[in-house]
Amino acid sequence: MPAEHITFPGHAGTPLAARLDLPSGPVLATALFAHCFTCSKDIPAARRIAARLASMGIAVLRFDFTGLGHSEGEFSNTSFSSNVADLNAAAQYLASRGMAPDLLIGHSLGGAAVLRARAGIPSVKGVVTLGAPFDPGHVAHNFEDALPEIAAHGSAQVNLGGRPFTISREFVEDIQAETLLPAISELHAALLVLHAPQDAIVGIENAAQIFTTAKHPKSFVTLDDADHLISRAQDAEYAASVIAAWAGRYIDLAPPAPPPGAPEGVLRVTESSPDGYLQDIQSGPDHHAYADEPLAYGGSNLGMSPYGFVSAGLGACTSMTLRMYARRKGWPLLGIDVEISHDKVHAQDATTGNPSRIDQFTRKIYLQGDLSTDQRHRLLEIADKCPVHRTLEHGARVVTLLQDTATQS
Template identity: 45%
Template sequence: MRSEKVTFENKNNEKIAAIIDWPVHQHPKATALFAHCFTCSKNLTAVKNISKGLTSAGFAVLRFDFTGLGESEGEFESTNFETNIDDLEVAAHFLATEIEAPKLLIGHSLGGTAMLHASKKIVSAKGVVTIGSPYQPNHATHLFEDSIAEIKNKGRAKVSIGGRPFTVNNDLLKSLNENDSEHIISGLGKALLILHSPQDKIVEIDNAEKIYIAAKHPKSFISLDGADHLLSDKNDSTYIGEIIGNWVNRYLVFNEEKIFDTNHQAAAQTNAESLTTEVIADGHPLIVDEPKSLGGNDIGPNPYGLLSAALASCTSLTLQLYARRKKWELNVATVHVNHSKISSSDSNSKIDHFERNIELIGNLDDDQKNRLLEIANKCPVHKTLHSFSKVDSNLIE
């Protein structure tokens, strides 16, 4: 995904640092707003992985640092649950101005609880996703429960959250205690997806149960079995991004003409962080990667795997279309392709070798099978591989 650093101002005219993650084709089908966990930042690896899953599904995602956190201006000590909600509203307005008002709202931990509250004012949103989120905002107070008495008596206290020092004042404590989620969730009026790990030791699984019971349909729950609260295992956050990207399609209506750049059949994008490559082919998202032995993450086929798949799929399609035209009883055409490099008979160089094995299931005689084997060599991709091809490369400014 291509990531663009941006800033916007909160209600106190302080700069909020944000990143917009773009889909590879640069024509998002919708925008999503992401809220990170309590005292975290937009750069948390799990947040980036989830965002990448959404950009692969065609979304542009805005992730930002709440006031006083990460690269954003302001003091954390002066913030509270209401200012977090204010930041979300301002972020949604920024998205509406720069690209399109967000249709999807996502929050991790307390960010998810804040997103539930903010969703009442973000009317463009059609779906809300919570990830390991507490049912009530005051659940977060257990992170500094040993200092609550001091906060009440002195107005503030220095606490350690996640191994980092923060100053928490009485205003934040009151804000977390006085905001109630039950009526917010019951009157949500949007599709809700709840993702939570039964093994979450920071926000217990019963929080997800309470959110689910309070919410009205449409609502869904997916267990993140084995995941920890911060989603430190990359597989968990990658899975979440894929799940959200698929789930939300049921609740959003997209303008397909707006989504895809019809001037290009395919587009691919690889960033500096990994070899995992996002691909759009004829408007359909794919992931291409390299095996771990070559420095990749092995979460998709490599380019030659795709090329082999192109030959296999083109062959099976061609066979089925020919059999239909001839009214032959070909029930299933399965094509297996393996690619390798072999020595050329007339030089010291290597040539590409595609081994294609074809399985034909149906009521076919030997003549029909032999004719279909001949037709396999006439599939368009086969012809392309055997013909001279021209590739023009141009730089886009």
């Protein structure tokens, strides 16, 4: 997945570190991602969501808030309001590049921040929250033991996730004074609320409050037994898939006209992560599939193998070809089932004489309907005229070009 590592000035003018995940093809829309409290732009959930959206043509900007991750500035001088201001700065940066955000996505306190920031970003058509609090002051429970010291001395150092952070009195007062009710009730954008019922950090009642306060269009999807950080790969994958499917309903993802010689457009395959074999396959804005390898071969088994897709193409093309022919003839073909199995069998190489193995696809066709023997035999002949069958039988020429891309992760 192409990416740009960039910086832009935050609310206080200090440089904020960001990553812009770009589609391999044309940019059809843009999303802005806000990470959770004291996290960074690079947590697994953010990476997977960005990769999935990029595969369908949505560029994703994720950045570190002031004083966190690789961004400059002092975290002790930040507040919820400054996070909102950083989001607005990020949106302005995108707009300066002609990529004003269509979608805001926020995780935990970042979810509260995108709800609050929406009013200042008019280009936004949809907002997504993951494990977000209805009341930003909820975050204070992470350091409630230090609240007396913060009140007495103006700040205190607390341990969050094994790392030290200085929390100021201004930060506490800011989150306690903030209310999201007006921002949510006047969101003027489609809303998707994602939350896990067993979230031990931000309770599910927060999702209920956000959802009931918002006006339609709004959607709620449970993340089942995911943890607050959505740290398990399968949970991040599920969240990414839901967001991608939902976003396509509210954001115009019309692709440009297909290039000459490719009437069906360009099919794009994007690696989900360098750690496994999962691939996002996107054909236009509407059709997505996963390719993967079985667990036994180091994959995560979330999609068909590449050979599985070849078999699927043969089976689908066979069924479509038979239906077209029977429909044109007016024959009583009521249903079609095609079974494909793929194997390699020994054969003698035609040119070298050396033993080799060739691919064999065994195709079983089941035809339903009151068809005569002659009609069934004719349909069997027609099956061999399926375009994919002919491509596999006659072979195809593959032209491979190595293209220049943006900086890779």
